[in-house]
Amino acid sequence: MSKDSNKGGFGDLMHSMNEFFHERPMKGMLQSIDEFFTSSANPFGSFPVELSEADDHYLVTAELPGVNREQIQLDVFPQYITISVTHKEIYSEENEKHQTIRRKQSMRKSSRTVSFPRTVNEKNVKASYKDGLLSVKVNKESGKRIQIE
Structure with missing residues (x-):
């Protein structure tokens, strides 16, 4: 058995796997999964x-397109920030006499947590929300450099 015949096994396997994930059905499925998790309609919210730094x-x-400012909650800590969005839906059905015969309320909360590479000053934070885009500016914690005696 030559060295070359043994080397091809793993290389061929990797090549086959690479082709598998880039061919249309699998590529389409992976793309659909990505779109699902970034779309606003997914059940996981x-x-x-x-x-950026x-x-x-x-x-x-x-x-956050279609979200009202009142639905957003921000929690800032020295190592991370959590952005939460609460969706409340109230559905009521009335009869001809305007009496409520059925009422349904649902609440869904989605959140994302982002870790900071360095500690931040959680007391000095500015947030703005305009046209579906939430921007949060968090100042870095400045350390103190000391001289060695």
């Missing part, structure tokens, strides 16, 4: 969140 602060943005 996930929403896209992005963290500047010299003195972090900027967390979340896409």
